[in-house]
Amino acid sequence: xxxxxxxxxxxxxxxxxxxxxxxxxxxxxxxxxxxxxxxxxxxxxxxxxxxxxxxxxxxxxxxxxxxxxxxxxxxxxxxxxxxxxxxxxxxxxxxxxxxxxxxxxxxxxxxxxxxxxxxxxxxxxxxxxxxxxxxxxxxxxxxxxxxxxxxxxxxxxxxxxxxxxxxxxxxxxxxxxxxxxxxxxxxxxxxxxxxxxxxxxxxxxxxxxxxxxxxxxxxxxxxxxxxxxxxxxxxxxxxxxxxxxxxxxxxxxxxxxxxxxxxxxxxxxxxxxxxxxxxxxxxxxxxxxxxxxxxxxxxxxxxxxxxxxxxxxxxxxxxxxxxxxxxxxxxxxxxxxxxxxxxxxxxxxxxxxxxxxxxxxxxxxxxxxxxxxxxxxxxxxxxxxxxxxxxxxxxxxxxxxxxxxxxxxxxxxxxxxxxxxxxxxxxxxxxxxxxxxxxxxxxxxxxxxxxxxxxxxxxxxxxxxxxxxxxxxxxxxxxxxxxxxxxxxxxxxxxxxxxxxxxxxxxxxxxxxxxxxxxxxxxxxxxxxxxxxxxxxxxxxxxxxxxxxxxxxxxxxxxxxxxxxxxxxxxxxxxxxxxxxxxxxxxxxxxxxxxxxxxxxxxxxxxxxxxxxxxxxxxxxxxxxxxxxxxxxxxxxxxxxxxxxxxxxxxxxxxxxxxxxxxxxxxxxxxxxxxxxxxxxxxxxxxxxxxxxxxxxxxxxxxxxxxxxxxxxxxxxxxxxxxxxxxxxxxxxxxxxxxxxxxxxxxxxxxxxxxx
Amino acid sequence: xxxxxxxxxxxxxxxxxxxxxxxxxxxxxxxxxxxxxxxxxxxxxxxxxxxxxxxxxxxxxxxxxxxxxxxxxxxxxxxxxxxxxxxxxxxxxxxxxxxxxxxxxxxxxxxxxxxxxxxxxxxxxxxxxxxxxxxxxxxxxxxxxxxxxxxxxxxxxxxxxx
Amino acid sequence: xxxxxxxxxxxxxxxxxxxxxxxxxxxxxxxxxxxxxxxxxxxxxxxxxxxxxxxxxxxxxxxxxxxxxxxxxxxxx
Numbered sequence: 001x002x003x004x005x006x007x008x009x010x011x012x013x014x015x016x017x018x019x020x021x022x023x024x025x026x027x028x029x030x031x032x033x034x035x036x037x038x039x040x041x042x043x044x045x046x047x048x049x050x051x052x053x054x055x056x057x058x059x060x061x062x063x064x065x066x067x068x069x070x071x072x073x074x075x076x077x078x079x080x081x082x083x084x085x086x087x088x089x090x091x092x093x094x095x096x097x098x099x100x101x102x103x104x105x106x107x108x109x110x111x112x113x114x115x116x117x118x119x120x121x122x123x124x125x126x127x128x129x130x131x132x133x134x135x136x137x138x139x140x141x142x143x144x145x146x147x148x149x150x151x152x153x154x155x156x157x158x159x160x161x162x163x164x165x166x167x168x169x170x171x172x173x174x175x176x177x178x179x180x181x182x183x184x185x186x187x188x189x190x191x192x193x194x195x196x197x198x199x200x201x202x203x204x205x206x207x208x209x210x211x212x213x214x215x216x217x218x219x220x221x222x223x224x225x226x227x228x229x230x231x232x233x234x235x236x237x238x239x240x241x242x243x244x245x246x247x248x249x250x251x252x253x254x255x256x257x258x259x260x261x262x263x264x265x266x267x268x269x270x271x272x273x274x275x276x277x278x279x280x281x282x283x284x285x286x287x288x289x290x291x292x293x294x295x296x297x298x299x300x301x302x303x304x305x306x307x308x309x310x311x312x313x314x315x316x317x318x319x320x321x322x323x324x325x326x327x328x329x330x331x332x333x334x335x336x337x338x339x340x341x342x343x344x345x346x347x348x349x350x351x352x353x354x355x356x357x358x359x360x361x362x363x364x365x366x367x368x369x370x371x372x373x374x375x376x377x378x379x380x381x382x383x384x385x386x387x388x389x390x391x392x393x394x395x396x397x398x399x400x401x402x403x404x405x406x407x408x409x410x411x412x413x414x415x416x417x418x419x420x421x422x423x424x425x426x427x428x429x430x431x432x433x434x435x436x437x438x439x440x441x442x443x444x445x446x447x448x449x450x451x452x453x454x455x456x457x458x459x460x461x462x463x464x465x466x467x468x469x470x471x472x473x474x475x476x477x478x479x480x481x482x483x484x485x486x487x488x489x490x491x492x493x494x495x496x497x498x499x500x501x502x503x504x505x506x507x508x509x510x511x512x513x514x515x516x517x518x519x520x521x522x523x524x525x526x527x528x529x530x531x532x533x534x535x536x537x538x539x540x541x542x543x544x545x546x547x548x549x550x551x552x553x554x555x556x557x558x559x560x561x562x563x564x565x566x567x568x569x570x571x572x573x574x575x576x577x578x579x580x581x582x583x584x585x586x587x588x589x590x591x592x593x594x595x596x597x598x599x600x601x602x603x604x605x606x607x608x609x610x611x612x613x614x615x616x617x618x619x620x621x622x623x624x625x626x627x628x629x630x631x632x633x634x635x636x637x638x639x640x641x642x643x644x645x646x647x648x649x650x651x652x653x654x655x656x657x658x659x660x661x662x663x664x665x666x667x668x669x670x671x672x673x674x675x676x677x678x679x680x681x682x683x684x685x686x687x688x689x690x691x692x693x694x695x696x697x698x699x700x701x702x703x704x705x706x707x708x709x710x711x712x713x714x715x716x717x718x719x720x721x722x723x724x725x726x727x728x729x730x731x732x733x734x735x736x737x738x739x740x741x742x743x744x745x746x747x748x749x750x751x752x753x754x755x756x
Numbered sequence: 757x758x759x760x761x762x763x764x765x766x767x768x769x770x771x772x773x774x775x776x777x778x779x780x781x782x783x784x785x786x787x788x789x790x791x792x793x794x795x796x797x798x799x800x801x802x803x804x805x806x807x808x809x810x811x812x813x814x815x816x817x818x819x820x821x822x823x824x825x826x827x828x829x830x831x832x833x834x835x836x837x838x839x840x841x842x843x844x845x846x847x848x849x850x851x852x853x854x855x856x857x858x859x860x861x862x863x864x865x866x867x868x869x870x871x872x873x874x875x876x877x878x879x880x881x882x883x884x885x886x887x888x889x890x891x892x893x894x895x896x897x898x899x900x901x902x903x904x905x906x907x908x909x910x911x912x913x914x915x916x917x918x
Numbered sequence: 919x920x921x922x923x924x925x926x927x928x929x930x931x932x933x934x935x936x937x938x939x940x941x942x943x944x945x946x947x948x949x950x951x952x953x954x955x956x957x958x959x960x961x962x963x964x965x966x967x968x969x970x971x972x973x974x975x976x977x978x979x980x981x982x983x984x985x986x987x988x989x990x991x992x993x994x995x
Contacts (some may be wrong), residue, residue: 018850025858026846028793032859035792088962088991125776167929182923211893213797214804214859263859264893276926295798342990361772418922418989421970442770458992461974482950486894488857607976646853650895654856681802681891689897724911
C-alpha cells in the first residue's frame with residue numbers, strides 16, 4: 001500500500017479488493033497438497049539413493065512386500081519403457097525419459113536423494129519401516145559436483161546418450177555439456193582493445209532452492225478400468241496430467257487432476273516428482289495412495305536453480321558508452337539436461353545498447369538434483385555478474401552507476417541480444433524513477449553503502465482456457481485452468497467485473513480441474529494475469545454480447561437498439577427505449593430465451609512484453625562479524641498496468657526478498673562424499689522477518705498495448721536485480737568486491753580481514 | 757506397540773484421541789483430528805507453519821509429542837475466528853494482502869495473535885523478531901508486518917472504552 | 919530467414935536460409951526436410967519471430983513477411 005495512486009479510467013482495475021479465497025486461507029480451511037485424504041487411502045514412502053552416482057545392480061523388495069500392512073512396492077522397472085520425447089508442458093523443455101527416470105531411477109542413480117523404490121502401506125509408520133527392508137545393491141561410480149570439474153578431461157560422464165547440442169561439428173563422444181547457446185554480433189576483441197575502460201572478472205554462484213514452504217504431495221487413485229484421479233498442488237494441473245500420462249503411457253483424458261491450493265512454487269512445481277509413483281502404487285494396491293515429501297526430500301530431490309561460473313568482459317569509451325560485452329557462463333544442470341542456458345543468454349546484456357557482443361552459455365550435467373525453473377530461470381545468475389561488472393565499470397570511469405545505466409539503457413526499437421527489436425519496454429522509465437526517488441539521494445550512516453542494479457525478464461503468453469458463466473440470479477462465475485499462486489483469483493474477478501461493469505463481489509473466480517475446463521499452461525513465466533486475463537476479458541466480452549443479444553430478442557428490438565451500460569442492457573431506441581434489463585432478468589429466463597448464458601475463451605495469448613526493474617539497496621556491514629544488514633530497499637518496476645496493486649507489490653517484495661536471500665545466505669552445501677549437508681531450513685538459511693526492512697515497491701506503469709488492460713508479467717522480474725544490488729551495496733559500504741555468492745558473514749569477514 | 761489415549765481441550769472443546777507414542781501433536785491434529793489448518797513445512801521446528809498454542813504458550817506442534825498434550829489446552833488456527841467473525845489479525849491479513857500462497861498464513865496468524873495478546877503495542881522491530889520463527893517465501897514479510905501492526909492498532913481501539 | 923543459435927549449428931550448419939514457406943507449419947516442415955529431427959524439437963524448443971516480433975501463431979500467412987528468425991524458446995518459472 002506504499003505506491004502512489006495513479007489516476008485510472010477504470011472502475012475495478014487498479015483497486016485492491018479482498019481476494020475471494022482469502023477467508024479460507026486465514027482460517028485454515030483451504031486444502032493444500034498435503035491436506036487431502038481419500039477414503040481407504042494408503043500411505044506411501046520413497047526410498048532414496050545414499051550415493052551421488054551409482055549403478056543399480058539389483059533391488060530386492062521381497063522382505064518389504066512381506067511386511068504386514070504393506071500393499072504395494074514399486075521400482076523404475078514398473079514404468080513403461082519410453083521413447084525420447086522433448087515436452088514443453090511446463091516452462092522449459094524436458095525429455096519425458098528423464099522425467100520418468102527422475103521419478104524413479106531406472107538403471108543408475110545420478111544424485112544423492114534420487115528415488116529408487118516406493119512403498120504403499122496402511123500407515124506411514126509401516127511404509128517407512130518397509131523402506132528399510134528393501135535391499136538395493138549399488139555399484140558406486142565416481143561423481144562430479146562442480147561445473148568446471150564436470151567438463152574436465154576424464155570427468156565421470158552422467159549419460160552416454162548426451163552429445164552437446166548447439167555445437168558443430170556434432171561431438172563424436174558423450175559429455176556432461178548438455179547444450180551450448182551462443183549469441184551476439186560485431187567484433188568484441190577489437191572493441192575491447194579500443195575501450196577507455198574495461199572490466200574483466202569471474203563471478204560464481206551456488207545452486208539455491210525455490211524454498212516454497214509446502215512440500216510436494218499428492219493422492220492418486222487409479223481404477224481397474226484405467227481411469228484415475230490425482231489430487232495435488234502444482235503450478236499447472238494440465239502439466240501434471242500431460243507428464244503423468246506420458247510417463248505411464250496412458251491417455252490424458254483418463255486422468256483427472258484436481259488442483260488443490262498451492263503453497264508456493266516459484267517454478268519448482270512446474271514438473272512432477274510423485275504423481276506417476278503414487279499412480280503405480282495405486283494400480284498395484286487397488287487403493288488411493290498418498291505420497292508426500294519431507295522437507296529433507298524437497299531439498300535433496302526437487303530441483304534447485306542452477307549455480308554458475310560466469311566470466312564477464314565489459315568495455316566502454318571515456319564518456320561511458322558501452323562498446324563491447326562478452327559473457328560466458330556455465331550453469332549447473334544437475335542430473336538431467338535443461339538448466340536454462342537459453343534464458344541466461346537472452347537475459348544477460350539485452351538491457352543495454354552495445355554494438356559488439358558475445359554471450360555463450362553452457363548447461364553442465366553433474367551429480368546434483370536436476371535443476372528446475374526458479375523465478376526468472378537463468379536470469380538472476382548472469383544478471384549478478386553483468387550488473388556487478390557494470391558497477392565496477394562505473395567506478396573505473398568515475399560515472400554515477402545509475403547514470404552509466406541510463407546512458408546505455410535499451411528502449412523500444414533497440415535490438416535485443418537475439419537481434420529482435422524491443423517492444424514497448426520501460427527500463428529507462430524505471431531508471432529515471434529510481435534516480436528521482438528520495439532513497440537514491442538519502443544520507444547513509446557509518447558502515448553503510450548503497451548499491452543499484454537493473455534487470456529484466458522476458459515473460460510469456462501462451463494457452464489458457466476460461467469459462468465465464470451467468471448464474472440464474474445474474475451473478476458471474478469465472479472458471480480458469482490457472483492455479484492461483486498469489487492472488488490471481490482476485491485479478492481474474494477484477495478483469496471480468498471491469499468488462500461487465502458490475503460489482504467485484506458479483507463475480508466469483510475459481511480454479512477448475514482438468515475435466516472441467518480446457519487446457520491451460522502452467523502458472524509460470526509471469527503469464528497468468530496476462531494470458532489467462534486476456535481469456536477472461538475475451539469470455540466476459542462474449543457474455544456481454546450474448547446478454548445484449550438475448551435482451552434485444554426478449555424486447556423484440558434490433559440488436560443495434562440495445563447497449564451494455566452500468567452492468568445491464570439498456571434499450572436506446574424503439575418501443576422499449578429507456579428500459580433496462582439486468583443479467584438476472586435475462587439469465588433467470590434462460591429456459592425461454594435461448595438457454596444459459598456462458599462463454600468459453602480458449603486462446604494462445606500473444607504480444608507479451610518483458611518486464612524491467614531497478615533495485616536500490618542500502619547495506620550496513622558489521623566489521624566485527626562480517627554480518628550484512630539490509631537497512632533500506634527500494635524496488636522500481638515497470639508493471640504495465642497493475643490489476644490488483646497489492647498483489648503486484650507483493651510479487652515485487654517477495655521476489656526482492658528471495659534475491660536478497662540468494663545474495664546473502666542461501667546455497668547448497670555439499671560434503672566431500674557428494675551428499676548435501678544442509679537439507680533443512682535450519683542450515684539452508686532463507687530470510688526471516690527480522691532479516692529484512694520494509695521493501696518499498698515502486699510501480700511504474702508503461703502499459704502493454706497488446707493487452708486489453710495493458711498487463712505485463714510482474715512475478716519474475718523482481719528476483720533478477722537484487723543479487724548485484726546487494727553486492728554493489730556491500731562494495732560501497734566496505735570497498736570490498738565480492739564476486740562469489742552467497743556473501744555470508746564468513747566470506748565478508750574474510751574480505752574485510754585478508755590477514756586472517 | 758499399543759496406542760496411547762490422550763484427553764485434551766481443543767479449541768475450547770473436550771477432545772480425546774489415540775496416538776502412537778512417537779506421533780507428533782501436528783500429525784494427530786492433521787491426520788486424526790482432521791484439523792489440517794496447521795501445516796507441516798519442515799517437521800523440524802524451523803518454519804513455524806505448524807504453530808499452535810499449548811496451555812497459552814506458542815509451540816511448533818511438529819516438535820511436541822502428541823502424548824504430551826494429555827490434560828492440556830490446545831488452540832489452533834481453526835479456533836482463532838469466533839464463529840464467522842474473523843479475528844482482527846485475520847481481517848488485517850486479508851485487507852493488507854499479507855498472504856500470497858497462504859500456506860504459511862495459519863502459523864503467522866497464530867503467532868501474531870500470541871504476540872498481540874501479550875504486547876498490544878509492539879514496534880515494527882518487535883513484530884519482526886517475534887515472527888522470526890515463521891518462514892514466508894512469498895511476501896518478503898512487508899505486508900505481513902503491516903497487517904500485524906494495523907491489527908494491533910485496531911485491537912487497542914477496541915479495548916479503549918468509548 | 920535467419921537461424922539463431924543453437925539451432926544453426928545444431929541442425930543446419932548455417933545461420934541463413936532462403937525458403938518460401940506459406941506459414942510457420944510449412945516452414946517447420948521445410949526445415950525438417952533440411953535437417954530431419956528439427957520438427958520434433960521445434961514445438962518445445964523453438965520460437966519464430968516474423969519481421970521482428972515473436973509469433974506463436976504458426977498459421978499466420980507469411981506471403982507478405984520479409985524475414986523469419988528461428989530462435990530458442992525461453993521458459994519462465
